[in-house]
Amino acid sequence: MKSSKVGAWVALIFGALYFIVPLLATFEFLLRLKRGEYSFEAYRIVFSDSVFQQAFLYSMILALVTIVIGIALVVPTAYFVQLRLPKLRPLVEFITLLPLVIPAIIIVFGYIRMYNTSSFLPLTQTSVGTDALLSLGYVSLSLPYMYRAVETGLRAIDIGTLTEAAESLGASWFGIMWRVILPNIRPAILSGAFLTFATVIGEFTFASLLNRPTFGPYLQLIGAKRAYEPAALAVISFLITWACMGLLQLAGQASRRNMGTKA
Secondary structure, three states, X not given: OHHHHXXXXXXXXXXXXXXXXXXXXXXXXXXXXXXOOOOOXXXXXXXXXXXXXXXXXXXXXXXHHHHHHXXXXXXXXXXXXXXXXXXXXXXXXXXXXXXXXXOHHHHHHHHHHHOOOOOOOOHHHOHHHHHHHHHXXXXXXXXXXXXXXXXXXXXXXXXXXXHHHHHHOOOOHHHHHHHHHHHHOHHHHHHHHHHHHHHHHOOOHHHXXXXXXXXXXXHHHXXXXXXXXXXXXXXXXXXXXXHHHHHHHHHHHHHHHHHHHHO
16 A cells, blocks of 8 residues: 555656646746846737737637537537437447547648638638637537536436426426526536637647637747747646646536535
């Protein structure tokens, strides 16, 4: 038992050093923009850049839109598959896993081919249409995470009993979804939302090939011209990802507390 605990601590410390040491080295490097002193000049330059502000705000809005669309698509689908069509679960799971198997560059080229200016639905002809196509593309990329999180939340509750009770009280389908199902799987939805946000905020391939001004292409563009500012952006991106992971952990703890209270 003691040897296993020592091995676990060694693995934990090694893993922490593997991530923390490069991050600290990057942070120390960006502080040296001014010769002979440490300063946050790199962050001042980045935050004062109007292009950065627009790209980051655009990515934030796009992430929120993707999360809303993903929830509206995944929650009813997972609910009906589990409640009415359990035999289709393997097929639905296979479909939601496809974005992990098919490279993003193939998916986006397929979108461009299907929705270019010469197609029956020329979404890429306008900025609004391209934004919609990019958001839908992000929904497909986040399907594995959102669907798994929602399905896990649904399997943790008795949706059959809850649905029957709501129907006996005269609740409509929308009322069941809004007042019964969603509140009971809120931690699972938050988990999927945080994972989706972390995926969208740093995505490069879709945004680059669709020529949209998101945070990912901006990070690549500034990295090709400067040295210290990309390090500052890399630290920001890392902190955003870990903040999402922390919120995901908090959501999981809240879910376990709720289940313990109900039990």
